Amino acid sequence: MLEKAYNGAMAKKSAPIEIACPCCHSKLVIDPQLAAVLSHTPPAKTAPDVDISDAARILAEQARRREDKFRESWEAENKKEDLLARKFEEALKKAHGEPTEKPLRDFDLE
Numbered sequence: 001m002l003e004k005a006y007n008g009a010m011a012k013k014s015a016p017i018e019i020a021c022p023c024c025h026s027k028l029v030i031d032p033q034l035a036a037v038l039s040h041t042p043p044a045k046t047a048p049d050v051d052i053s054d055a056a057r058i059l060a061e062q063a064r065r066r067e068d069k070f071r072e073s074w075e076a077e078n079k080k081e082d083l084l085a086r087k088f089e090e091a092l093k094k095a096h097g098e099p100t101e102k103p104l105r106d107f108d109l110e
Helices: 002-013 050-099
Strands: 015-020 027-032 037-043
Touching: none
Parallel strands: none
Antiparallel strands: 015 027, 027 037
């Protein structure tokens, strides 16, 4: 009985279905009996469409962006010490203005 059921299930096995995704154009292989994707092949990637005459402009733009980012990080690093000093002063003023309290411990809660 078990052998007949096994052979019957194997006889009903159908061929996998190949489908092209309408969104990304990838290839999917689907098993209809299991209702599962067996394999996925992504579409071939195309090279970016860049004109050679535009290469000099693109490189100059990238160099300008690098210089801008470097300048911004340099300025931030130079201001870092002053910023930390001001934050410390503000926290110190806040700490002097508040009354000191005994810290609450987990042991105190029980």
